[in-house]
Amino acid sequence: MPKSGKQDVQSLLSRVPVLQGFDTQPWDLRGAQILPAIFEIAEEPAEFLLPPALHPSIPPYATFSLATFPDSPVGPFALAQVRVVGRAGVRPRGYLLGAYTTTEQAAVALRTRWGFALELGEIAIDQRHDRIIGQVRRGGEVILRLELENPEQISGADVAFLDSLHLVRVQQNDGERPLLIQVDPEYVFHSAQRGRPRLPVFQGAAWGTDGRLRCTNPVSAVFVRCDTDLPKLRFALDPLVEGARGRVQIGTVG
Amino acid sequence: MKFGIFYELSVPRPWDREAERKVYLNALEQVRLADELGFAYVWAVEHHFLEEYSHCSAPEIFLTACAMQTKNIRVGHGIVICVPEFNHPIRIAERAAALDIVSGGRLEFGTGRSATWTELGGFRANPDETKKSWDEFVHCIPQMWMQERFGYEGRYFSMPSRAVLPKPYQKPHPPMWVAVTTPGTELDAADRGLGCLGVTFASFAEQEAKVEEYRRRIKNCNPVGAFVNEQTSTVNFLYCHEDDEVGIKTGQRLLGTFNYLAAQLDMAREMYPTKSYPTAGLLPALRRQASGLGDGDRIPQGIAIGNPERIIRELKKWEAIGVDTVNFLLNAAEVIPQEEVLRSLRLFAREVMPAFADPRPAQAAAGGER
Numbered sequence: 001m002p003k004s005g006k007q008d009v010q011s012l013l014s015r016v017p018v019l020q021g022f023d024t025q026p027w028d029l030r031g032a033q034i035l036p037a038i039f040e041i042a043e044e045p046a047e048f049l050l051p052p053a054l055h056p057s058i059p060p061y062a063t064f065s066l067a068t069f070p071d072s073p074v075g076p077f078a079l080a081q082v083r084v085v086g087r088a089g090v091r092p093r094g095y096l097l098g099a100y101t102t103t104e105q106a107a108v109a110l111r112t113r114w115g116f117a118l119e120l121g122e123i124a125i126d127q128r129h130d131r132i133i134g135q136v137r138r139g140g141e142v143i144l145r146l147e148l149e150n151p152e153q154i155s156g157a158d159v160a161f162l163d164s165l166h167l168v169r170v171q172q173n174d175g176e177r178p179l180l181i182q183v184d185p186e187y188v189f190h191s192a193q194r195g196r197p198r199l200p201v202f203q204g205a206a207w208g209t210d211g212r213l214r215c216t217n218p219v220s221a222v223f224v225r226c227d228t229d230l231p232k233l234r235f236a237l238d239p240l241v242e243g244a245r246g247r248v249q250i251g252t253v254g
Numbered sequence: 255m256k257f258g259i260f261y262e263l264s265v266p267r268p269w270d271r272e273a274e275r276k277v278y279l280n281a282l283e284q285v286r287l288a289d290e291l292g293f294a295y296v297w298a299v300e301h302h303f304l305e306e307y308s309h310c311s312a313p314e315i316f317l318t319a320c321a322m323q324t325k326n327i328r329v330g331h332g333i334v335i336c337v338p339e340f341n342h343p344i345r346i347a348e349r350a351a352a353l354d355i356v357s358g359g360r361l362e363f364g365t366g367r368s369a370t371w372t373e374l375g376g377f378r379a380n381p382d383e384t385k386k387s388w389d390e391f392v393h394c395i396p397q398m399w400m401q402e403r404f405g406y407e408g409r410y411f412s413m414p415s416r417a418v419l420p421k422p423y424q425k426p427h428p429p430m431w432v433a434v435t436t437p438g439t440e441l442d443a444a445d446r447g448l449g450c451l452g453v454t455f456a457s458f459a460e461q462e463a464k465v466e467e468y469r470r471r472i473k474n475c476n477p478v479g480a481f482v483n484e485q486t487s488t489v490n491f492l493y494c495h496e497d498d499e500v501g502i503k504t505g506q507r508l509l510g511t512f513n514y515l516a517a518q519l520d521m522a523r524e525m526y527p528t529k530s531y532p533t534a535g536l537l538p539a540l541r542r543q544a545s546g547l548g549d550g551d552r553i554p555q556g557i558a559i560g561n562p563e564r565i566i567r568e569l570k571k572w573e574a575i576g577v578d579t580v581n582f583l584l585n586a587a588e589v590i591p592q593e594e595v596l597r598s599l600r601l602f603a604r605e606v607m608p609a610f611a612d613p614r615p616a617q618a619a620a621g622g623e624r
Contacts, residue, residue: 220525
């Protein structure tokens with residue numbers, strides 16, 4: 001059967017967000033700009049970035065994504081994420097390794113309602129004719145620079161984004177429980193461009209990768225304008241139970 | 255209706271020295287039995303890098319072994335990848351012709367273009383271009399077979415005039431097919447006079463409409479070869495047992511294992527946005543088929559799993575909507591012991607096949623002469 005992740009989940013739990021429950025009201029996020037890119041990554045170290053619940057994809061790959069949201073219940077904010085892709089059973093999902101956002105209010109909401117493990121940073125997307133550049137700074141230092149070269153228009157219908165899994169601790173009646181919660185936004189694309197991705201700067205230590213995320217092969221980058229959301233939580237997984245057997249339908253979680 | 259068997263050659267970990275050999279030898283034993291039992295076709299995929307799911311990267315070798323160990327069963331490429339980074343069209347034509355010769359004119363020539371990033375990325379093929387290169391190849395290969403010498407200036411390959419040798423044993427050439435997974439490819443098949451291979455759709459009603467459209471459209475086709483191969487086939491799973499409960503239970507294991515392995519692959523659409531891959535391709539289609547609603551949610555609609563009566567009932571539905579051939583996956587990752595696979599094949603031949611007796615010989619419907 002397929003390989004499984006080897007991440008030491010227990011060692012991470014002291015640092016992950018704590019959710020008081022799942023009664024999260026969705027956010028509509030209109031007018032978003034999102035710049036995600038996909039890179040194949042070195043296999044063996046990547047196995048240690050995935051929890052035992054997830055199978056590494058074949059070949060393993062990671063997604064780097066920057067997004068700006070001009071309108072939200074907490075005002076404008078931006079979000080940058082690095083995820084490694086794994087499968088719980090059959091569906092590919094991006095397992096969040098590290099994230100940054102731009103405002104304190106957004107950070108609190110994203111952390112406590114959707115389980116984003118994130119820090120504050122500066123995030124900018126610069127759209128030019130020859131390339132689209134995304135950059136993340138922390139304390140003035142560039143920790144990620146992502147470029148989409150030679151953008152060409154494609155149909156939004158051809159774009160597919162993966163859902164995310166976030167490692168969290170959930171408060172229950174009988175104590176805390178580690179879970180992978182699924183965050184599965186919907187998208188209505190207004191425009192899409194595709195190009196070759198470049199990653200001139202990636203400081204893995206700033207993204208919780210322990211030096212284990214090594215990009216080996218650029219695959220694709222897209223830049224979309226879309227309406228999206230942060231939805232109600234629907235599914236969770238036990239991070240330590242292999243494959244889909246650890247699936248939890250939210251509502252049955254205490 | 256005719257029946258065939260279809261091989262992915264999936265090899266479970268751990269991959270010790272004997273693991274792959276055992277899968278190949280088991281498959282060959284199944285093919286020999288299928289030939290004796292009157293199955294019409296054995297098909298083999300071309301897949302690369304698909305860990306556990308398919309270790310069938312050199313189907314021409316496997317199919318040659320099949321041909322050498324059998325008498326009547328037709329050997330089918332299901333499919334050859336018509337993308338220049340994978341296969342040069344001259345080599346495709348040469349290898350296929352040689353297989354046709356050594357099999358005594360039993361080759362079915364299926365074509366396609368791959369649907370996974372695992373494969374396309376592995377060969378550094380551009381997903382935007384695969385449909386176009388497939389089209390160029392399927393137009394040129396029959397000409398290489400039929401013309402004494404062939405020369406060409408094209409987009410994906412060019413060659414000065416040369417004799418592409420050997421020529422196929424079947425005259426004018428073997429029947430040609432295309433794997434139909436992406437919506438609309440059945441129309442490409444019809445327009446080019448190609449057979450529809452491995453058509454899988456969400457429902458019988460949907461499939462029926464597509465088959466009808468294929469039959470209507472192919473009447474006005476401009477065939478890429480010398481004749482029209484008007485045939486539709488579908489891929490299915492087979493586990494037949496006298497005891498329906500045992501059949502269902504074992505069959506569920508087969509479906510679940512296949513489904514799980516297939517799901518681990520990186521589909522082209524998932525990683526590289528392109529209009530060239532509007533759906534995720536064959537594997538998810540098979541997955542849908544393997545997990546779709548059916549008899550009390552236990553066995554999906556139309557799947558050949560259970561006792562002979564149940565299987566006849568399900569296959570009659572495919573027959574009723576105009577499918578000519580059903581090709582069966584018999585195992586996945588060796589989850590069913592070999593003896594049980596052979597037993598299932600024998601029972602199917604004894605109890606199910608007579609309900610679908612076809613007086614025609616298993617040969618190209620239109621044109622292929624042996």
